[in-house]
Amino acid sequence: MKVDLSTLSSHPPIVGSPNTTLAWEGLWPDESATQAFAQSLASQLQKWTGGRDARIELRGNLGTGKTTLVRHLLRAAGVQGRIKSPTYAVVEPHQVGSGEAAWPIWHFDFYRFNDPQEWEDAGFRDIFAGPGLKLMEWPDKVAGQLPCADWYITLAAMDEHSRHVHICAGTPQGLSWLQAWIGSAQDEN
Numbered sequence: 001m002k003v004d005l006s007t008l009s010s011h012p013p014i015v016g017s018p019n020t021t022l023a024w025e026g027l028w029p030d031e032s033a034t035q036a037f038a039q040s041l042a043s044q045l046q047k048w049t050g051g052r053d054a055r056i057e058l059r060g061n062l063g064t065g066k067t068t069l070v071r072h073l074l075r076a077a078g079v080q081g082r083i084k085s086p087t088y089a090v091v092e093p094h095q096v097g098s099g100e101a102a103w104p105i106w107h108f109d110f111y112r113f114n115d116p117q118e119w120e121d122a123g124f125r126d127i128f129a130g131p132g133l134k135l136m137e138w139p140d141k142v143a144g145q146l147p148c149a150d151w152y153i154t155l156a157a158m159d160e161h162s163r164h165v166h167i168c169a170g171t172p173q174g175l176s177w178l179q180a181w182i183g184s185a186q187d188e189n
Helices: 031-047 066-077 117-121 124-129 172-188
Strands: 023-028 055-059 091-096 103-109 133-137 151-157 163-169
Touching (some): 023 031, 031 066, 066 133, 117 124, 151 172, 163 172
Parallel strands (some): 055 133, 055 151
Antiparallel strands (some): 023 163, 091 103
16 A cells, blocks of 8 residues: 655654755955854844744854854853853853843854764753753754754855855744845845
8 A cells, every 4th residue: 555645744853954045155254254243143133033042053164163153142142251162061051131031042062972862861952942042063963863953054264264154044933034134134235
């Protein structure tokens, strides 16, 4: 007996790859351009519906500026004090504001993971199920464990200072934010 599986309904995948061809690309000639991008993104995340609960994967080789981007983004979001890299701790929690206006932000660095199961063993499923912005470096180290990211930001070093940036969406919500981002970038030109 043959069953036509295309007629069955399904739920959105928990884990997956970006499913859109829409993308934004840019060139940051220096760190000040990275900072300007981070400031704009922090502002938009707080305005976009659901943006304060976004999941953003940061991809790129060592030294491409993933942590630098996150530091600028955290500072632009309002994080005060020292901003540490989570390379050894794996996650650094932050919170901007208090009470009803509180915005939890989680910065993950999975570089030191050797097995994707370590993500589950560390109890990160609960963090991802809760509110807050999740910024993830080295997500490939926990392949198959992470929920789909709203945005995938890939950085590539062009030289010592400049970076090529590619952003694509992995969720319908991320796609709507990307469309808004592209629209605002066109308005600036």
